[in-house]
Amino acid sequence: MAEQTVLKLDRVSKSFARIERDEITYALGETSLEMRSGEFVSIVGASGCGKSTILRLIAGLIVPTMGAVTVNGQPVDGPDPSRGMVFQKPTLFPWLTVEKNISFSLRIQKKLDGSAEKVERMLRLIGLEEFRDDYPAQLSGGMAQRVALARSLISEPGILLLDEPLGALDAFTRMNMQDEILGMWQGSQQLVIMVTHDVDEAIYMGTRVIVMEARPGRVRAEIPVELDYPRNRSSAQFVGYRNQILEMLHYGAKES
Numbered sequence: 651m652a653e654q655t656v657l658k659l660d661r662v663s664k665s666f667a668r669i670e671r672d673e674i675t676y677a678l679g680e681t682s683l684e685m686r687s688g689e690f691v692s693i694v695g696a697s698g699c700g701k702s703t704i705l706r707l708i709a710g711l712i713v714p715t716m717g718a719v720t721v722n723g724q725p726v727d728g729p730d731p732s733r734g735m736v737f738q739k740p741t742l743f744p745w746l747t748v749e750k751n752i753s754f755s756l757r758i759q760k761k762l763d764g765s766a767e768k769v770e771r772m773l774r775l776i777g778l779e780e781f782r783d784d785y786p787a788q789l790s791g792g793m794a795q796r797v798a799l800a801r802s803l804i805s806e807p808g809i810l811l812l813d814e815p816l817g818a819l820d821a822f823t824r825m826n827m828q829d830e831i832l833g834m835w836q837g838s839q840q841l842v843i844m845v846t847h848d849v850d851e852a853i854y855m856g857t858r859v860i861v862m863e864a865r866p867g868r869v870r871a872e873i874p875v876e877l878d879y880p881r882n883r884s885s886a887q888f889v890g891y892r893n894q895i896l897e898m899l900h901y902g903a904k905e906s
C-alpha cells in the first residue's frame with residue numbers, strides 16, 4: 651500500500667483565457683491546502699466555485715496559472731496512476747465491457763496478481779455482477795457512474811480524487827455506496843478527496859470539510875469533523891456541523 655503521502659497546494663491559482671470573448675475566467679483564486687495519507691477530505695461549494703478545477707490540478711490534467719501542486723515535495727507534472735480520478739461525468743471506454751472497464755487499470759499497470767478476485771469484489775460492491783458483459787451504452791447513468799468508481803477503486807491509488815462520484819445514484823444506493831467507500835478507505839492509508847453537492851454526505855464521510863466560495867473560487871473555511879465512524883446523521887453534533895456549513899453556503903435557517 652501507499653507510503654505516507656503529503657499533498658500540498660502552495661498558493662495555487664488557475665485562470666482560463668476565453669479567446670472568443672476576450673475574457674479571462676478566474677476559476678480558482680490563490681489557494682493553499684495541505685492534505686495527507688489517511689485523510690478523507692470533502693469539498694463543498696456552489697456550482698462554478700472551482701471544485702473540479704482543484705481535483706484536475708491535483709490529478710495533473712491541468713497546470714496551475716500560479717503556484718505549485720506537490721506530492722511529497724515533488725511537483726505534479728502530469729497524470730499518474732498513483733492519483734486516481736473519478737470524473738463528474740462518468741467516462742468509460744465505450745468499446746470495453748463493464749468487466750474490462752473495471753480491470754483496465756490493473757491491466758495497463760500489469761498488476762495481474764489476484765486481479766480476477768479483485769474484479770469480482772468490485773462487481774459485487776457495485777451490484778453489477780449480472781451486467782459484467784454489457785457495454786457502457788447499455789447502462790443507466792447511475793450504473794455507469796458505479797463502474798467508473800470501481801475502475802478507480804480497484805487499483806487502490808494512494809490519492810483518490812472523486813468528483814461527485816455518487817451524484818447520479820438513488821438515495822438508498824447512495825447511502826450504501828457511502829458506507830462501502832468509507833470501508834475501503836478505512837482499511838487503507840489512502841488520501842481521498844471528494845467533491846460533493848450534498849452537505850450531509852460531506853460530513854458523513856469526511857475527516858475534514860472544505861467549504862468553497864465562488865467568483866473567484868476560493869476556500870471559505872476548513873472544518874475538521876470530530877465524530878467517530880460510523881456517524882449518526884441525526885445526532886446533535888452532526889446537525890450542528892450541517893447548520894454551520896449551510897450557514898456558510900448561505901442556506902442557513904431563515905429567521906421568521
Ligand SMILES: Nc1ncnc2c1ncn2[C@@H]1O[C@H](COP(=O)(O)OP(=O)(O)OP(=O)(O)O)[C@@H](O)[C@H]1O
Pocket residue numbers: 666667675676677678695696697698699700701702703704738867
Ligand atoms: N477548461 C475551461 N475553460 C474555461 N473555463 C473553465 C474551464 N474549466 C473550468 N472553467 C471555469 O472555471 C470555473 C470553475 O469551474 P469548475 O468546473 O472547477 O467548477 P465546479 O465548482 O466544479 O462546479 P460544478 O459544481 O458545477 O461542477 C467556472 O466558472 C468554469 O466555467
Ligand SMILES: [Mg+2]
Pocket residue numbers: 701702703738813
Ligand atoms: Mg465540478
